[in-house]
Amino acid sequence: MKNFVEELKWRGMLHDMTPGTEAQLNKEMTAGYIGFDPTASSLHIGNLATIMLLVHLQRTGHKPFALVGGATGMIGDPSGKSEERKFLDEEVLKHNQTCIKKQLEKFLDFDSGANSAEMVNNYDWFKEIGFLQFLREVGKHLTINYMISKDSVQKRLETGISFTEFSYQLLQGYDFYWLYKNKNIKLQMGGSDQWGNITTGTELIRRKESGEAFALTTPLLTRSDGQKFGKSEGGNVWLDANMTSPYKFYQFWLNVADDDLPKLLRVFTLWDRETIEAFDKEADKNKVKRELAKDLTTRIHSESDYQQALKASELLFKGTLADFNATEERILNEIFEGVPQIEISQSEYKNTSSIVDFLSVVTQNQIFTSKGEARRMLKEGGVSINKEKVSEATSMQFEFLKGKYLLVQKGKKNYFWVKIG
């Protein structure tokens, strides 16, 4: 059996841990948990990095718990946030919890004997606790001085922080305490921004129970240019196929920076050290990215989703018009499932007077939100139809692929599959 801490170390996934953590893990099978707040209906690849901690924990023989923050999600974690957030309403939270739970189930083994994964929701123990009880049980044990010294709070002192968000660490601390007492969980993990919240928990456990609990964090993923990792084209990369299609997801990994590759391979794949180090030396970086993208798309989505994403990518980026025409229509529609599709009618097409109208209003502003934008982009040479650059003067005489499709390209990487029928 591999050693958990060693495994994290060589993967560069260990940011910090409390003294004695390693000894505890070596001593016995240890239960550890990570919390996920239901702030959205899907987890994103930033969460995936911490999920991997749980995966490794289980693979090295320990027992992973995934906590869904039904209660903490109602409060809002001030960590890393520069301002107070709006509450999500309960309906949305409920929905998000269900969705996230489903996603988490994909990554962990819930049927592996003693170290089977388990899922808990902190709403289950918070719903019964009253304010007075909470103050007596939790508040009494921690000083304001201690709470204020936390980084997440310090950063907000200037701009303002509500009592509610200030209290967040108490809730998370109580989670840890509750899990320690009731589930024998001795370790809490998370991103490095969670250190303060986690240690509030170990502190609470120490003071209330004289117990020893441990904290372990992983570095927050950043891109080589210092930016937050996991954003793409203005949005998060979600694990939910309805929010980020497998094609987009696959493309995201294909487009990561070369310099980030070593880090990404270590954090997101389960490949062993030799394999990864061999990839480090590989000169053809795109080949490595294809492997990375394949591994992740297959694991997060499925083998067939990967196959489709791959086919779509090859056809869009490398295919010729002949390739399009040679592919069965049914197959085309299938593999372009993740590519934005737009449908317009014959008459709409016929009545389109200019290419500017076509790219904006006729295609329901899905390609360009305004005529001005379309015009601008045309001028800049950023639009192709059926792989040919077009300009504002180009007339609407296009040859349809398979008799009824047009392939519109905005920039190099944004494709639209327009059906006229």
Place this chain on the structure above:
RNA sequence: GGGGAGAUUCCAGAGCGGCCAAAUGGGACGGACUGUAAAUCCGUUGUUGUAAUGACUUCGAAGGUUCGAAUCCUUCUCUCCCCA
């Protein structure tokens, strides 16, 4: 309760009666170069277009003053700071 500062285009942040659709920076988007990379360079970044020193809508909200307001006045809403 008293005193002060502020709300500007995606964000930060200038402008403080006409030259303001609004500086600058960031972001975003496009182009060139490449490898569907990074870096770099160039361009775009309210809508509309008879492309024009054009029209229209924008500078927290509503009114007002003025030939003319993001800029002045009144009321309102919100935010922050200091004192109690």
